[in-house]
Amino acid sequence: MRREPDITAGSELRPSAAPFWRDPEKRAIVFQVVALLLVGLACYYLFSNTQANLQRQSIATGFGFLDKEAGFEIGESLVQYSAADSYARALLVGALNTVKVSFIGIVFTVILGTFVGIARLSSNWLVARLAGGYIELMQNIPVLLQLFFWYALFYEFFPAPRQALNPFNGVFLCNRGLIFAVPEPSPAHAAMGWALVAALALGWGLNRWGRQRQARTGQMFPAVRVTMVLSLLLPLLAWLAYGAPTAMDVPQLTGFNFTGGVTVSPEFTALLLGLVLYTAAFVAEIVRAGIQSVGRGQVEAAMSIGLRPGQVLHLVILPQALRVIIPPLTNQLLSLTKNSSLAIAIGYADFVAVTNTTINQTGQAIEGVALIMIVYLLFSLSTSVFMNWYNKKTAMVER
Amino acid sequence: MTTPPSATREYLKPPITEVGVIGWLRGNLFNSWYNSILTIVFILVLMQLVPPLFKWAFVDSLWNSSSEACREIDGACWSVIPQNINFIIFGFFPEGQQWRPTLAMLLMVALLFYSKNRSAWKKSLGWYWLVGLVVMGGLMRGGFFGMTLVETAQWSGLPLTFMLSLFGIVGAYPLGVVLALGRRSKMPAIKTLCVVYIELIRGVPLISLLFMSSVMFPLFLPEGVTIDKVLRAQVAIILFTAAYIAEVVRGGLQAMPRGQYEAADSLGLNYNQTMRLVILPQALKIVIPPTVSQMLSALKDTSLVVIIALYDVLKTTKATLANPKWTGYSTEAYIFLAVLYFICCYALSSYSRKLEKDLHTGH
Numbered sequence: 001m002r003r004e005p006d007i008t009a010g011s012e013l014r015p016s017a018a019p020f021w022r023d024p025e026k027r028a029i030v031f032q033v034v035a036l037l038l039v040g041l042a043c044y045y046l047f048s049n050t051q052a053n054l055q056r057q058s059i060a061t062g063f064g065f066l067d068k069e070a071g072f073e074i075g076e077s078l079v080q081y082s083a084a085d086s087y088a089r090a091l092l093v094g095a096l097n098t099v100k101v102s103f104i105g106i107v108f109t110v111i112l113g114t115f116v117g118i119a120r121l122s123s124n125w126l127v128a129r130l131a132g133g134y135i136e137l138m139q140n141i142p143v144l145l146q147l148f149f150w151y152a153l154f155y156e157f158f159p160a161p162r163q164a165l166n167p168f169n170g171v172f173l174c175n176r177g178l179i180f181a182v183p184e185p186s187p188a189h190a191a192m193g194w195a196l197v198a199a200l201a202l203g204w205g206l207n208r209w210g211r212q213r214q215a216r217t218g219q220m221f222p223a224v225r226v227t228m229v230l231s232l233l234l235p236l237l238a239w240l241a242y243g244a245p246t247a248m249d250v251p252q253l254t255g256f257n258f259t260g261g262v263t264v265s266p267e268f269t270a271l272l273l274g275l276v277l278y279t280a281a282f283v284a285e286i287v288r289a290g291i292q293s294v295g296r297g298q299v300e301a302a303m304s305i306g307l308r309p310g311q312v313l314h315l316v317i318l319p320q321a322l323r324v325i326i327p328p329l330t331n332q333l334l335s336l337t338k339n340s341s342l343a344i345a346i347g348y349a350d351f352v353a354v355t356n357t358t359i360n361q362t363g364q365a366i367e368g369v370a371l372i373m374i375v376y377l378l379f380s381l382s383t384s385v386f387m388n389w390y391n392k393k394t395a396m397v398e399r
Numbered sequence: 400m401t402t403p404p405s406a407t408r409e410y411l412k413p414p415i416t417e418v419g420v421i422g423w424l425r426g427n428l429f430n431s432w433y434n435s436i437l438t439i440v441f442i443l444v445l446m447q448l449v450p451p452l453f454k455w456a457f458v459d460s461l462w463n464s465s466s467e468a469c470r471e472i473d474g475a476c477w478s479v480i481p482q483n484i485n486f487i488i489f490g491f492f493p494e495g496q497q498w499r500p501t502l503a504m505l506l507m508v509a510l511l512f513y514s515k516n517r518s519a520w521k522k523s524l525g526w527y528w529l530v531g532l533v534v535m536g537g538l539m540r541g542g543f544f545g546m547t548l549v550e551t552a553q554w555s556g557l558p559l560t561f562m563l564s565l566f567g568i569v570g571a572y573p574l575g576v577v578l579a580l581g582r583r584s585k586m587p588a589i590k591t592l593c594v595v596y597i598e599l600i601r602g603v604p605l606i607s608l609l610f611m612s613s614v615m616f617p618l619f620l621p622e623g624v625t626i627d628k629v630l631r632a633q634v635a636i637i638l639f640t641a642a643y644i645a646e647v648v649r650g651g652l653q654a655m656p657r658g659q660y661e662a663a664d665s666l667g668l669n670y671n672q673t674m675r676l677v678i679l680p681q682a683l684k685i686v687i688p689p690t691v692s693q694m695l696s697a698l699k700d701t702s703l704v705v706i707i708a709l710y711d712v713l714k715t716t717k718a719t720l721a722n723p724k725w726t727g728y729s730t731e732a733y734i735f736l737a738v739l740y741f742i743c744c745y746a747l748s749s750y751s752r753k754l755e756k757d758l759h760t761g762h
Binding site: 352379 | 730
């Protein structure tokens with residue numbers, strides 16, 4: 001905080017006390033009080049208007065409407081839902097649909113973005129140019145337009161179920177979505193899931209032990225590779241132990257639509273495709289920048305001490321590149337989650353779409369918009385908590 | 400004495416495989432076994448994809464015909480665009496008055512081109528823009544000089560898209576700077592207010608703000624007062640963009656070395672003078688490239704007003720496609736729009752990259 005220059009220290013000429021508008025500290029208090037007062041007044045004004053309006057239109061406030069019967073169907077849902085269920089249940093279905101499309105989208109985006117980012121740096125002219133063209137094209141077209149495009153493509157270019165495309169055995173592609181065969185439910189699947197969990201837990205333990213051993217003896221242990229083998233091997237053993245069930249639930253054409261198998265709706269596919277292709281272009285640029293941020297000298301130094309190319313990537317390039325990549329990558333993945341709210345434009349029942357229907361039916365606009373904001377804020381805040389933790393963990397130790 | 404090198408001595412030319420087309424191919428496409436495989440795979444894939452697409456788009460296509468003629472062909476029906484171009488571009492703007500939005504858009508493009516040159520970055524530029532924006536708004540709205548009044552509800556199509564993004568960025572910029580300064584302020588109450596605002600807005604999707612403007616905002620107003628839908632969406636876009644601009648500007652403020660503040664203090668400048676004369680001119684210069692990127696986002700984001708049923712260029716296109724005469728040609732219409740957006744956005748993004756290079760005065 002700046003102070004008035006005190007040129008006459010100790011002399012009688014010094015003014016007794018500066019008036020309060022000259023004292024930065026007192027002035028700051030006045031400013032803050034005024035700012036708070038203004039914000040408070042604005043809030044009060046809006047609040048009182050809202051109260052009056054709600055009373056005039058006789059809209060009840062509060063979240064009581066959540067218990068009422070929703071009365072609308074939702075196309076796809078991860079949990080049991082029917083029109084007779086409550087609004088709360090409908091909103092849960094919407095939230096789960098948002099989580100579903102975001103989670104699958106994030107996985108595909110990271111994979112595709114990494115590939116395109118590496119391809120952008122390829123020494124192969126054709127591959128590098130194609131990757132560059134992809135990035136430019138996707139980044140410069142609004143994601144909403146891309147969603148509309150994919151959705152329209154589904155309806156205009158794919159045939160009706162009767163003439164469904166059949167690229168592989170058991171996979172059908174038509175304007176009702178992508179329909180494919182899945183293994184029939186059997187107790188083996190649960191066992192395989194547990195086997196995978198066990199493999200991952202074992203891998204985590206091995207990794208810890210390997211690092212301790214390396215600290216003690218200097219010998220390295222290929223924990224990642226062993227974990228990958230384990231996570232394939234253990235579920236396979238579980239599958240064999242249950243007598244290797246191979247029965248498949250193959251989709252059949254009955255009447256005008258398919259029964260059996262798993263159907264991925266056109267809405268979901270278009271949304272996923274649009275979000276993944278759009279966000280992957282940004283992720284690709286982040287990955288490229290991250291890899292380029294590791295100096296050539298690092299690679300040369302690593303090779304000069306005799307590390308193999310795999311080890312150079314794993315021990316030298318990745319740890320440094322990831323530190324640059326992860327923060328902007330998280331931002332992009334968060335923006336994918338926020339962009340999934342565009343689902344409403346093509347009719348996928350995500351949280352915003354369900355809330356919008358709820359608002360239209362009940363007139364609870366304030367509660368609805370507040371719910372949307374709270375849910376997305378929860379996503380964002382938990383992500384930034386994670387980010388802060390990660391940044392602290394990987395921060396460069398400076399001298 | 401050594402004999403001088405003979406003038407006729409022949410130098411070996413580089414091998415034919417290292418220069419020219421073959422050399423380029425070897426160096427760039429077949430420089431290792433896996434690159435050779437990649438090249439061949441990609442060429443095969445492109446050969447599968449490109450000819451049918453080319454045939455669809457250019458050989459079997461119709462460019463300006465009736466919709467009936469389009470039903471006869473297998474290729475693209477580009478006719479959907481020229482036949483409806485008036486509605487797609489201008490929407491519900493009254494016919495016969497459409498020179499006004501055209502003029503406004505031309506004015507905007509001219510101003511943008513003028514501002515492109517760094518030699519034009521002077522105080523006068525701000526005044527030109529201020530006048531330009533007022534003239535654009537006046538042209539669109541009319542109601543004087545014999546121009547009929549066109550309510551904002553009738554603003555639609557491409558002019559609406561441009562107006563929403565342009566006014567969005569112009570309105571958001573000062574607010575963003577104030578928010579960034581507030582966030583860096585030493586006064587706890589001001590800082591908290593700004594942080595809460597910025598993080599709140601950045602944490603929610605734009606859709607929720609647009610919903611707020613369309614369904615929730617009317618409840619905030621006293622009885623009898625109504626604000627037009629376009630204006631409400633505009634305010635939502637401004638409030639949204641401002642939070643992002645604030646973060647961009649904060650980056651610039653943080654990049655200012657402490658010495659700059661101390662030097663300003665030692666000259667006896669007060670806070671306003673320090674910011675206005677010393678800090679902001681430098682900090683804002685640093686963040687010009689990310690600000691242009693933010694303009695790009697704002698331009699792309701305005702397409703979201705479709706969801707609250709404003710007729711921007713995307714919505715007028717959708718409305719055209721809802722006409723039974725032209726249903727089924729969405730792909731063609733969306734490709735046209737994609738090209739339109741791509742031209743605008745690519746120009747902005749490559750300009751931002753060029754600026755970044757030009758302004759990079761570091762080491």
